[in-house]
Amino acid sequence: MKYSFLIISWFTFFNSYGQQIDQDLANVRGRLDSIESFTADIVMDVDISFINMPTKHGKVSYQRGKGSKISSKDFIMLPKRGLDLTMEDIFKYPFITVQRGLENTEGVLCKVLNIIPTSEKADFSIATIHLDQNTSRIIKLQVSTKKEGVYTSLLSYSNAKTILPSLIEVLFEVSNIKIPLQFLGKETEVDKEAMKEDGAKTGRILLRLEQMVIVP
Amino acid sequence: MIFNASKISKSYGTLAALSEVDLICQQGEICGLIGANGAGKSTLFRIILGLIKQDSGSVEIQSSSPKPIGGIIEKPALYEYLNARENIKVFSEIQGIKVSAKTFNELMQEVGLSPDRKDAVKNYSLGMKQRLGLAVALLNNPDCLVLDEPFSGLDPMGIYSFHNLIKKLSRENKITVLISSHIVGELADLCDTLYVLSKGRIIKSGFSGEIYNSSVSSYKLVGENFPDMRELAAMHPIKIQGGYLVQISRKEITGLLETLINRGTRITACVPQSDLKVLFEDKT
Amino acid sequence: MMKGVIRVELFKILRQSKTLYALVAIFIIEGFVLVSAYYQGTEIIDLLLANLKDTFEFKGDLLNGNLIIYMILNSLWFHIPLILMIIVSGFLTSEYKDRTIEAVLLQPVSKTKFIGSKYLVSSLFTLLVVFLLAISTFGISYLVFGKGDLVVYLNGLNFYPTEEAFWRLASAFAVGTLSMLFFSLVSLTFAVLFKDATKTWIVSAIFLVCTNLLLKIDFDNSILNRFFYSKLIDSWQYYFYYEIPYEKIYINMSVLFLYCVFVSIAGIIVFKKRDLLP
Numbered sequence: 185m186k187y188s189f190l191i192i193s194w195f196t197f198f199n200s201y202g203q204q205i206d207q208d209l210a211n212v213r214g215r216l217d218s219i220e221s222f223t224a225d226i227v228m229d230v231d232i233s234f235i236n237m238p239t240k241h242g243k244v245s246y247q248r249g250k251g252s253k254i255s256s257k258d259f260i261m262l263p264k265r266g267l268d269l270t271m272e273d274i275f276k277y278p279f280i281t282v283q284r285g286l287e288n289t290e291g292v293l294c295k296v297l298n299i300i301p302t303s304e305k306a307d308f309s310i311a312t313i314h315l316d317q318n319t320s321r322i323i324k325l326q327v328s329t330k331k332e333g334v335y336t337s338l339l340s341y342s343n344a345k346t347i348l349p350s351l352i353e354v355l356f357e358v359s360n361i362k363i364p365l366q367f368l369g370k371e372t373e374v375d376k377e378a379m380k381e382d383g384a385k386t387g388r389i390l391l392r393l394e395q396m397v398i399v400p
Numbered sequence: 401m402i403f404n405a406s407k408i409s410k411s412y413g414t415l416a417a418l419s420e421v422d423l424i425c426q427q428g429e430i431c432g433l434i435g436a437n438g439a440g441k442s443t444l445f446r447i448i449l450g451l452i453k454q455d456s457g458s459v460e461i462q463s464s465s466p467k468p469i470g471g472i473i474e475k476p477a478l479y480e481y482l483n484a485r486e487n488i489k490v491f492s493e494i495q496g497i498k499v500s501a502k503t504f505n506e507l508m509q510e511v512g513l514s515p516d517r518k519d520a521v522k523n524y525s526l527g528m529k530q531r532l533g534l535a536v537a538l539l540n541n542p543d544c545l546v547l548d549e550p551f552s553g554l555d556p557m558g559i560y561s562f563h564n565l566i567k568k569l570s571r572e573n574k575i576t577v578l579i580s581s582h583i584v585g586e587l588a589d590l591c592d593t594l595y596v597l598s599k600g601r602i603i604k605s606g607f608s609g610e611i612y613n614s615s616v617s618s619y620k621l622v623g624e625n626f627p628d629m630r631e632l633a634a635m636h637p638i639k640i641q642g643g644y645l646v647q648i649s650r651k652e653i654t655g656l657l658e659t660l661i662n663r664g665t666r667i668t669a670c671v672p673q674s675d676l677k678v679l680f681e682d683k684t
Numbered sequence: 685m686m687k688g689v690i691r692v693e694l695f696k697i698l699r700q701s702k703t704l705y706a707l708v709a710i711f712i713i714e715g716f717v718l719v720s721a722y723y724q725g726t727e728i729i730d731l732l733l734a735n736l737k738d739t740f741e742f743k744g745d746l747l748n749g750n751l752i753i754y755m756i757l758n759s760l761w762f763h764i765p766l767i768l769m770i771i772v773s774g775f776l777t778s779e780y781k782d783r784t785i786e787a788v789l790l791q792p793v794s795k796t797k798f799i800g801s802k803y804l805v806s807s808l809f810t811l812l813v814v815f816l817l818a819i820s821t822f823g824i825s826y827l828v829f830g831k832g833d834l835v836v837y838l839n840g841l842n843f844y845p846t847e848e849a850f851w852r853l854a855s856a857f858a859v860g861t862l863s864m865l866f867f868s869l870v871s872l873t874f875a876v877l878f879k880d881a882t883k884t885w886i887v888s889a890i891f892l893v894c895t896n897l898l899l900k901i902d903f904d905n906s907i908l909n910r911f912f913y914s915k916l917i918d919s920w921q922y923y924f925y926y927e928i929p930y931e932k933i934y935i936n937m938s939v940l941f942l943y944c945v946f947v948s949i950a951g952i953i954v955f956k957k958r959d960l961l962p
Contacts, residue, residue: 234840236926238848242743258845259744259833261736332738358739387739442962449790452959467792474962477783481700490696493688494798495791536787 206281206297209313211320215347216270221247222348224396228260232358232387237261244393246270263389265329266337266354271322274311277303289314289324290338307331319344333357348398352391402427402576403448403469403544408457410443417443418600420457425544425576425593430566432591432608433580436680440600441580445473445548448578463543467495471546475553476533480522484513484532487521491536499539511535512565527558534565544576545569551586563590584674588612596679603682613672615679618647622669626660645673689797693805697775706771707813713763714756714817718824721755722747728755732837748832749825750849754924756821757856761918762896765864768813769871769888772806776872777881786960799955803872803948810868811861818857822850836924844924852928856920862937863917866944867892873951916940 205213223245230237242256244267252267254260268274284296294314301308307330314324319341326336335356339349403425410418418440425431435441446452448459449471461468478487485504492499499507508515511531521529530550537545547566551559567590569575581587587594587608594611596604604611622643629637635646635656648656650672657667697703725747733742779785788798834849836842844852871888878884898914909915919936922929 235843236840237843238845254743256743259742259746259835259843261740261742264739264741335739356739358736446960451786451789452961471790473783473786473790475783477785477787479696479784480782482696486695486699490692491787491791493692494788494793496688533787537790540792 208315208317220399222398224393227392229390263354265335277301277306292316354389358387402462404460406458408454410454428574430570430577430591432587432594435597439597467540467542469544470537470542472533473548476529478521507535526553547579598680615674616672617675618673620671623667625665627663689801693801717756717759721752746835749829750834752825752829753853765867768868772868773871773875773884776875780879795956799952806868810865814861842926852923856923860920869947873947876951876955913943
C-alpha cells in the first residue's frame, strides 16, 4: 500500500513537472505564435565540400497554418528542415521540456532545453534549444528528426527586438556523391584521394533574410 | 627547237624505266612516240609534264607562255560532277585566268564541243571527254601539248576526228604536239617525226614516213582477177578477204604491182603492213 | 593566284553532293544525341542528386537546354571528328581516285599552293561545321527545353546559373573547335600519305580511337602528360571547372595549334616531295 502511494506520487510529480513548459520557452513561443504571416527576400549560400553553387536569390512567404513557401527563378536547393522560422513543426504536437542548464552559445549565455514530443505523430525524436533569456529568442536549435537525420540551426538577429532571425545557418550531415568517373566529367584530373574519402560530411547552408515584412 | 628532253633516266628500284632518252620537237611539229605497253612512254611524259622527277637528264622548253606545256595523261581527268563550263572555270581559276563566255564558246568550238551543254561531264562519251580534256590542256595558250595515248578507247570515227583536231591545232595554232601510242597505224600519218621507245630506250627516231616504211615487210593487196599466186611462193602470199597478203619489201612492191597489172589484175588497194618485230628491233 | 585556288576548292566542296550528305549525317547524329540526352538527363540528375534528396528539396528544373547542350557536347567529340576526318580526307583522296590531281598539277599551279589551299579550305570547312553544329544545338535545346541552371559533375557538383552556363558552353564549343580542326588536318595529312580513300579512313578511325584511349592513360613522364596531343584534345572541359584555369586553357590551345601547324607543314612537305605516280 505504501509503495503504491510512493509510485503514484512519483508519477504525479513528474507528470506535473512535464506538463509545465519552461516559462522562457513559453515566452518565445508566444512571440512566434503572434506572427500571422511574413515575407522576405532570401539569399542562400551553400557550403558543402563537394558542391559548388553560387549565391542564390529567392523570396520566402509564410502564412500561419500553411507554412513557408520559397520561390526563385533559379534552381535552388533548400534544406528540408531548418527553415521553420516560427518553430511551428517543433511546437505542433504536445511535448515535454527538460532543462539542461546554461551554456555559452555564439557568445551569448543561453538556457539549454530539451524538447521531447509526447505524440508519436511528431516527426522528430528530440530537439535541443539554446534560448537567450534576455531577448526571448532562440540562438541555436538542434533537431534529431525521425527520417531526415540531425540538423542544427544557428540563428542571428538584426536587432535586439525582432523575433525572426536575419541569418540562419543550417548544419547537417550529407554523404559524398559516388558515381562512375566516366560520368559527365573530365577523366584524367579527378582528385582520386578526395573521391576515396568515405562517410558523411558536414554541410552548411547560410540563409540571409532581407526586406522582411512581418504581419502580426 | 621548242622542246628538248636530254638524257632522261628514271629507275624504280632495280627497274630502269627510262635510260638516257633524248627527244627533240620543233615548233608546230607533231612528234610521235611509239612503244609497247610498259616501254616507258607514260613515265617519260610524266617527267616532261613535271609530275615526276627524273633521276638524271634535263627537260628544256623554250617558251615565254605562262603555261609552256599542257597535256593529257592517258584518259582525261575531269571533275565529273561539274559540267563543261564549270570544269573550264575550275582549271582556269587555279592558274589565275578568267575565261569569259566568249572565250569559253570559242574554246568549245575549237575542240568540237557544244558550248550550250549544261549537264555534268559524267554524262559525256569518252570522245567528248577527250575533247574537253584537250580544251583544258589548251587553257592559257601553251606552246606545247603532250598527249599520252589520246586515242585509247575511242572508236574509229572518234580516232579520225581527233586526228583531224590535232592536225588543225598544230598547223593553224603552231602548237607543238608530242603524242604517244602503242598502235603504229594511229601515229604513222599524223606525226611528222617518230620516236620508237623500247624497254626505256629510244631505239629509232626520224621522219615518221621513213621510220614507218623501214618496218614495212608486207603489203595487203586488194583487187580482182588475181593470177595463180603460187608463182609468187617466195613472197608467202596469204589469201585474205578480197585479196592477198604478201611479204615483200618497199623496193620490190612497185615491180610486183606492175607484173600483176600486166597480167590483168585490177588492184584497188595496196596497204603497207608494218612489222612490229622489225619496228621494235634494237639495232643500237 | 592563291585566292583563286582557294575559291576553286570552296566551289568544289560546295558542288559535291557528298558534302551535303555529310552535313546531313552530322545533323542526324546530333538529333539522335539530343533525344538520347533528354532521356538520359533525368537519370543523370537523379543519380547526381541521390545523396542529397534526404536533406534537400529542389526547386527549378535541372533538365533544361543547358544540360542537354552539355550532354551533346560530351557525346560529340567522337562522332563529329570521325565524320569530319572522312569528309576532309575525301577532299584529297577523291582527287587521287579521279586523277584530277594530275589534271590540276598539269596547270601552272605550284604543288605547295594546291595542297596549302586544301589545308586552308579544310580548316574553314571544319570551322563552319562546328559553328553550324553549335548554332543548331543551342537553338534546338533552348527552344525545346528552355534555359536554367547547369549542373556538372567534375570533382563534385558544380551549379552554374543560366547566363554563366551559356558562355561556358559557348567557350567550350569554341575551344573544342580547335580539337576538331586538329583531327581534320591530321586526316588530310593521312590522305597525302595514303592517297587511297579506304586506307585513309581506316587509319583515321584508328587514330581517333587511339587518341581517346591515350587520353585516359597516365604517362610516367610529366611533360608527356601535360603536352602530348591527346591530353590537349579535351581542354574544352576546363570551362566546367568551377574556377576556370584560363592559363592552362591558353597554353593547351597554343600547343594544340602548334600541333595543327606541324601536321599541316608535314603534309605539305611530303606532298611536294612525292612524285605523282599513277
